Amino acid sequence: MYCLRQILPDLWWVGGNDRRIALFENVFPVPRGISYNSYLLLDEKTVLLDTVDKAAGEVFFDNLEHLLGQRPLDYVVVNHMEPDHCATLADLLRRHPETTVVGNTKTFQLIQQFFGLDLKDRSLVVAEGDQLSVGSHTFRFLMMPMVHWPEAMASFEESKGILFSADAFGSFGALSGSLFADEVNLEKDWMDECRRYYANIVGKYGAQVQAVLKKAAALDVQMICPLHGLIWRSNLSLLLDKYQKWSTYTPEDQAVLIPYASVYGHTETAAEALACRLADAGVTDVSLYDVSAIHPSYIVSEAFRCSHIVLASTTYNGGIFCNIETLLTDLKAHALQNRTVAIVENGSWGPMSGRLMREMVGSMKNMTLLEQSLTLRSALAESQYEQLDALAKAIAASVNSAAAGKAPVEEEKTKGFRCSVCGYVYEGDSLPEGYTCPVCHVDADHFAPIP
């Protein structure tokens, strides 16, 4: 039983989805599942770009055989050798003994390690800039070492400008029919999961992603086909801007993230009281997370978005509460940088968590610790409300000065309406009847007048 989507007259999505998976990479919850994308080009030669996880193997092989019919599979390009993309590769090669495998030297090393296969007689080893012409289409291969595995590479199809980008530009979330980013409500349904995927899977490798972005900038990229999630064929600048920010550890928003750890609720109440004071001070983009209730991957993702972080933790057996310690270890492991951090600690007899959290933050790159902090002795005391106010004021001042220091994004002089989903601007006095966004296809209800 096949299940396909056509991308171009001769290019197809032949992947599959998994909505039963609990933990991606056996660690990240994926409540909305995950897609494993694979692409088939039917040119003079037939070319498959990557395979899929074994969970999607059945539909993948049905898709492939349906489209190939009696044609041979001439090439399989292995852009990424992580098993969620290559678990079905050995089976594919058994079914298609005629197929030549395209990869770099490290790809073939991993094929040998995972499958014990020596593909000498049926391998095409490519290096940076090498080309493969398969008829009307030509692929150029771009190495992407450590995005996020050493063998990762991208294949750039030159005539249509399609970047097959491996795990770069991917997202958590199974596909629900819609395959293209312009077919979905990006901000509402996808952007948070794009960010959570980036931060947790690729976030550590900002420098390597920067190298990829530089390579991509030199190409006329019209479409990005990653191995998970949506295909991007319009408004690419939205995704590229996000990647520019994420890979340079630049906050997206002047916003405050408050991860807190509390056993009996007193540290939690203090964190909430702080959030209320921040709102009073005009800082409304504040998100509170109980580190014992929310998986760290969500908080790591928020840390990539927000400019400010307030760490609030009880002292726990002489240390930091375990889940805050895990979070901090995670943030450091993902190389988070360039954030302003404030500390709230609690300790009923010998508060330690503040000092220990400061030490951990101090060992991270380019982190600014606010001087103001708050030490609770079991609970927030009446006498500490002024101190809480002062902490909120200091955070708000830092948020506001960072916001003021930021060059205004654009002086909006245009008269018209802006799409709230993709940012497209319609210029004119009123929207035509039945108007839909030419970029993301939402209707006129999603447009707001430009003030």
Ligand SMILES: Cc1cc2nc3c(=O)[nH]c(=O)nc-3n(C[C@H](O)[C@H](O)[C@H](O)COP(=O)(O)O)c2cc1C
């Ligand atoms: C199991 C456990 C161990 C704790 N260990 C310490 C400690 O080593 N030093 C300390 O000053 N307070 C310790 N505390 C007290 C907490 O830091 C905190 O003051 C108390 O739990 C109240 O805050 P909460 O309501 O946010 O949990 C401990 C609390 C618990 C439940």
